Amino acid sequence: MDNRADYLKAERSAEWREALRKTMKNKERTAQLRVHMPEAPAQERARSYVEVNSGLTAPIAMKEASRCIDCPDPTCISGCPVNINIPKFVKNIERGEFLEAARTLKETNALPAVCGRVCPQEKQCEANCFYTLKLKAEPVAIGYLERFAADYEQNSGAISIPEVAPANGMKIAVVGSGPAGLAFAGDMAKLGYEVHILEALHEIGGVLKYGIPEFRLPNKVVDVEIESLRKMGVKFETNFIVGKTATIDDLREEGFKGFFVSSGAGLPRFMNIPGENLVGILSSNEYLTRVNLMGASRQGMDTPVMRGKRVAVIGGGNTAMDSVRTALRLGAEKATIIYRRSLEEMPARVEEVKHAQEEGVEFLTLNNPIEYLGDDKGKVKQIRLQKMELGEPDASGRRSPRPVEGSEYLIDADTVVVSVGVSPNPLIPQSLPDLKVSRWGTIEVDPETLQSSIPDIFAGGDIVRGGATVILAMGDGRRAAAGMHQYLQNAR
């Protein structure tokens, strides 16, 4: 870690950084207010797939970047799971070197345009910004700036491809092409490995493609980042299920020396309450996959989707927000979030809740479904809800909800989207009886190296965490790359 600190210090003493710091007094810097993200008007966007946040313009980004005082001890970096050199990229924006800013992001982050959109910066870098910690003021908009630099590069046509070490002749496989797998692949390609990403679905990108909607993360943004990896020599194979199409043993015979399992938390949870298998009740995974991956909302696509008039979404996470806002875009007259705690305990990002509220989503907090009632054709018609109240804080620190006796009542719904979390996908553990898994089905790994109980298999992302964020998955990908690199070099 010392090397890293020295590197940051040396970068900070670069001539241009020294000079830039002198162009403005810190008092002037901190007197400026944080920028607001321009957004598509709520009424228009709620019925279309246009991206909600439209991004900063260059002058506004430069001004926001000038708020950063280029601290000697940049605490923001400690909040970043992939260790982006935040001051360096922000200062490059301030001096107008946008492509250099993008290159800085790519030193440690394979998907900056994605992270700039979907990272919970308010809990990470921005939570550790000098403004937040010391000034009790609004932090530098690091997330908006990351997106600005990444988008600028994507639109410039001058996309930088990170330097790749000479091929070392070692072939490794990545199971799944979501954020963990892509981050891992980027780092291993830089180190000179021949990286093959094996993806079960017909598209590369995992949750970035099937899960996160177009209005929050356009597919073309993801595709540009995937293209960069391809240019670094990463090979992609779709329609390949490791453990089924070929086993790990088959792949070892084909010369693969290491495996990174990033197969995700692809198994939706249900609540096991009466009536949950009625027609019209589906998981958020199914709902979002039909729209995002299969294009069900677009003319001419064969995959259907239920276009409910009264759609209820059960849950309070980002996926629940994505689902309920998708319901509006599919023409729902009424789209409701049903969540058993209150707004304050919601795990979704504040920004997502705000966007949903602006678009007209109704929030039934402190409510929990206990039964679904159907019509004579077996289609859901009503939900029996129970009111909840908050008790003492539980292990997670959130106040735990408990039912209010005798508070049950019925509401109408013709479509219900269940978004109460996911479990790890069982396909890989099923195919490897020797692999050590927890009783929740997550793969057990060494917390430092992410090596599993089988030495040449490493794992990260939701298959280890059981349901987290894009950026934590990417952080895992990076750590696993370091871990596997060390393992393979020692094994030589």
Added chain:
Amino acid sequence: MNKVVSKRQFSENVVGLDIEAPRIAKARRAGHFVMVRVDEKGERIPLTISSADVQRGTITLVIQKVGVSSRKLTALEPGDMVHDLVGPLGHATEVKKYGTVLCCGGGVGVAPLLPIVEAMKAAGNRVISVIAARNKELVILEDQIRAHSDEVLVMTDDGSYGRKGLITEGMESIIEREKIDQAVIIGPGIMMKFASLTTKKHNIPSIASLNTIMVDGTGMCGACRVTVGGKTRFVCVDGPEFDAHEVDFDEMLSRLNGYKDEEQKADQEYSCQVDKK
């Protein structure tokens, strides 16, 4: 992309396609299925593998025209490409020596039944197959089933071939005659429901292979969920075969019709397009 190598027309609405997929041909076992997306606009649909040729590197799928996707698939000719094909998925059939196995296939269900008949015979069982269809035209793979069965009984609803009557009547006639140790049931939902009621009545352990709506086929969407023994199970990763006596077939039938309105609309639109051409 996977190439269609050969095609066989079983009846007006049922075709068999041999498709290049060397890895799947090698890895598949009786009971496995694949997910198919015919073209860039297509749905992902599950189809049980009927047979495979490891040397040729092909798998055989038997497809009945029911909606847009299956119509597009049945229209493919040798040399055409299937855009996406992935598998083999699901748990393989538990093949062992049971004694006498009664294999019951209805309609195109005879196609996924074939590899099980083959495997059960190879495992040393006495195999009696009952295959049923609405009429003579729709009886498929009779010769192949015969080649691996000790006895075959063909039933048609209208009596145009084999014996007249429903599959359950054929099953009853065999169950009356001799002791059956295990039954395997594959076919349309309604057929599986009544066939499994028949074996339940006689306490014959039975497995049914379910074909439900799926989007990904890998556990991700949960569209395929069914109630088995009072618990929700996923056909894709927990199945596709379950204890037939524990399956809630009524719920399964209702869920199979979940997208009927949307599908009919799509089918009509597709027909208009085809007519215009």
